[in-house]
Amino acid sequence: MWLQSTFGLSATGREDELSKEGIEDCVSGKPASRENLYSAVRQCQQGNCAIQRAGKPCGSRKTASSFSKKGGVMNGSRKKEIVATLDLGTSKVVVLIAEVGEDGVSVLGIGRAETDGLRRGVVISIGKAVEAILKAKHDAEQMSGYLVREVIAGVGGTHIVGVNNHGMITTKMGEIRVADVERVLEAASMVPMQMDRSIVNCLPVQYLVDEHEGIRDPVGMSGVRLEAYTHLITGARTAIENVLKCAERSGLRVVEFVANPLASALAVLEPNEMEIGVCCLDLGAGTADLTIWTQGSLLHTCVLGAGGQVITSDISTGLRTPLACAEELKIKQGVALGRLVPDGDTIEVPAVGGRPNKKLSRHALTEIIEPRVAEIFGLVRREILKTGYGDLLAGGVVLTGGSAQMPGMAELGDVALNLPVRIGLPKNVKGLPSLLQDPALSVAYGLAVYAGLPYNAAIPNSMLPVRRLNKPKGILQFLRRVAAVLF
Numbered sequence: 001m002w003l004q005s006t007f008g009l010s011a012t013g014r015e016d017e018l019s020k021e022g023i024e025d026c027v028s029g030k031p032a033s034r035e036n037l038y039s040a041v042r043q044c045q046q047g048n049c050a051i052q053r054a055g056k057p058c059g060s061r062k063t064a065s066s067f068s069k070k071g072g073v074m075n076g077s078r079k080k081e082i083v084a085t086l087d088l089g090t091s092k093v094v095v096l097i098a099e100v101g102e103d104g105v106s107v108l109g110i111g112r113a114e115t116d117g118l119r120r121g122v123v124i125s126i127g128k129a130v131e132a133i134l135k136a137k138h139d140a141e142q143m144s145g146y147l148v149r150e151v152i153a154g155v156g157g158t159h160i161v162g163v164n165n166h167g168m169i170t171t172k173m174g175e176i177r178v179a180d181v182e183r184v185l186e187a188a189s190m191v192p193m194q195m196d197r198s199i200v201n202c203l204p205v206q207y208l209v210d211e212h213e214g215i216r217d218p219v220g221m222s223g224v225r226l227e228a229y230t231h232l233i234t235g236a237r238t239a240i241e242n243v244l245k246c247a248e249r250s251g252l253r254v255v256e257f258v259a260n261p262l263a264s265a266l267a268v269l270e271p272n273e274m275e276i277g278v279c280c281l282d283l284g285a286g287t288a289d290l291t292i293w294t295q296g297s298l299l300h301t302c303v304l305g306a307g308g309q310v311i312t313s314d315i316s317t318g319l320r321t322p323l324a325c326a327e328e329l330k331i332k333q334g335v336a337l338g339r340l341v342p343d344g345d346t347i348e349v350p351a352v353g354g355r356p357n358k359k360l361s362r363h364a365l366t367e368i369i370e371p372r373v374a375e376i377f378g379l380v381r382r383e384i385l386k387t388g389y390g391d392l393l394a395g396g397v398v399l400t401g402g403s404a405q406m407p408g409m410a411e412l413g414d415v416a417l418n419l420p421v422r423i424g425l426p427k428n429v430k431g432l433p434s435l436l437q438d439p440a441l442s443v444a445y446g447l448a449v450y451a452g453l454p455y456n457a458a459i460p461n462s463m464l465p466v467r468r469l470n471k472p473k474g475i476l477q478f479l480r481r482v483a484a485v486l487f
C-alpha cells in the first residue's frame with residue numbers, strides 16, 4: 001500500500017495532497033505558493049537532516065525553508081543544497097556527495113565498492129548489497145566530511161520501461177495557471193499498468209494549448225484546452241522495493257528514485273545533442289541502458305540485459321581461463337575492433353587446474369570480444385529502429401558506462417549502429433573532476449544532476465521532472481511504522 005502511494009500514481013490526487021502537506025510543514029507552517037511546488041517538495045525532503053557535516057545537522061528545517069523556486073534566495077544567503085546519491089550497479093556500488101545549485105554540480109566526495117549482490121542491475125542478495133553500500137558510504141563520508149542520512153537512489157534492471165502518454169484538461173479561467181499544469185501532468189501520468197509495476201519518473205515532453213504544439217512553458221498563456229505529453233519511466237515494484245530495503249538497512253532514507261538510464265543521460269549528454277536528437281547508451285556490467293532524446297525531451301527508455309559480464313564470460317570460456325583472469329585480460333588487453341590491434345602483439349593467458357599459462361596472439365582475444373560487442377550493438381540498433389526514431393538521431397549515439405572504456409568501442413559502434421558514436425564522460429564536473437573522468441560513474445553523477453535540475457534557469461518549471469514524493473504521511477506513515485514494529 002505504501003509503495004503504491006510512493007511510486008504509483010494516485011487517481012485521487014493523494015500525491016498532490018501529500019506535496020502540499022509537506023510544503024506547509026516545511027515552510028514554517030505557511031502554505032507555500034503552488035509556484036514553488038517542484039522545488040519546495042524537494043527541499044522538504046532535504047529538510048529532515050539529510051546530511052550532517054562534522055556531526056552537526058546541516059539540512060535542518062530552517063535551512064530547508066530558506067530556499068525558494070529555482071534555488072532562489074528567500075533569506076538572502078543560500079542558493080545550494082547538499083545531496084547524496086546511490087548507484088547500485090551490477091558490479092559496483094557508488095555513493096556520491098555533491099553540492100548542487102545554480103552553478104551546477106560540485107562533487108565533494110565519492111565512495112565505490114565492488115559487489116556481486118546484483119544481477120543485471122537487480123538486487124539478488126540484500127546482505128552483499130548492504131555490505132557494499134556501507135563501504136561506499138563510509139568512503140564518501142570520509143572524503144567529503146559529511147555524514148549521509150538520505151539519498152537519491154538509482155533504479156536499474158531490464159524491468160525498466162518507458163511509455164509515452166497524453167493528458168488533457170480544460171482551464172477554468174481562460175488563462176493557464178500553475179495549478180492547470182499540475183492537473184494536466186497528473187492526467188498525463190494516468191496510464192493503465194499491472195499492479196506489480198510503478199512509475200519511477202514522469203517527464204513532461206511538450207504541451208499543447210488549444211492545439212498549438214511544441215509549448216514548453218504554458219503558464220500565463222491564454223487558452224481553454226491544455227494538453228500534455230509525458231514520458232513515464234516504469235519499473236517492477238518489487239525490484240524498486242529491494243533497492244529501498246538495501247538503502248534502509250544501510251541506514252539511508254531514499255528521498256527519490258530515478259531510473260538509471262535517465263541519470264546517465266543527464267550526466268553525459270549536451271543540451272544541443274538532446275535538441276537535435278541523440279541516443280544515450282550506458283553499457284555497464286549487466287545491462288545496456290538506452291534513452292532517446294529529441295527536441296530536448298526524452299522519448300524512449302529501455303534496458304537490455306547485456307553488458308560487460310557477457311564479454312568476460314565469453315573470454316573465460318573461449319580461452320579456458322578463470323573469470324577473474326578473463327576480466328583482467330579484457331580490461332588490460334581487450335580491444336573491441338580487431339583491426340586496431342597491431343599484428344605480432346601477444347597475451348599471456350592463465351590456465352585452470354594447474355596447467356601452464358598459454359601465450360597467444362592478442363587477435364585471439366579480439367576475435368572473441370568483437371563479435372559479442374557487435375551483437376550487443378546489433379540489439380541496440382534493432383531497438384532504435386523499432387522505436388521509429390532512428391532517422392531523428394542527428395546527434396548520433398553517446399556511449400557511456402564502464403564498458404565504454406574498451407578501446408575501439410566508438411569505432412565499432414560507428415559501423416554496427418550506422419550512427420556516429422562518441423564516448424560520454426560526466427560533463428561539467430566541478431570538484432574532484434579527475435576522479436569523475438570515468439564513464440562508470442555516469443549514473444551516480446547523473447543522479448546529482450537530476451537533483452540540481454530545479455536550479456537550472458534554462459529549464460522552465462513546467463518541463464521539470466514531476467517530483468515523486470516518497471515520504472509517507474499521516475495514516476500511511478502510521479501504517480508503515482506499525483509494519484516496521486510487527487515485521
Ligand SMILES: Nc1ncnc2c1ncn2[C@@H]1O[C@H](COP(=O)(O)OP(=O)(O)OP(=O)(O)O)[C@@H](O)[C@H]1O
Pocket residue numbers: 088089090091092120121156283284285286287288307308309312327330331332334401402403404405406407439440441
Ligand atoms: N577498460 C575497460 N575495458 C573494458 N571493459 C571495462 C573496462 N573497465 C571496466 N570495464 C567493464 O565495465 C563493466 C562495469 O561497468 P559499470 O561500472 O558501468 O557497470 P555497473 O554499473 O556495475 O553495471 P550495470 O549498470 O550494468 O548494472 C564491467 O563489466 C567491466 O568489466
Ligand SMILES: [Mg+2]
Pocket residue numbers: 089090260284285401443
Ligand atoms: Mg551502471
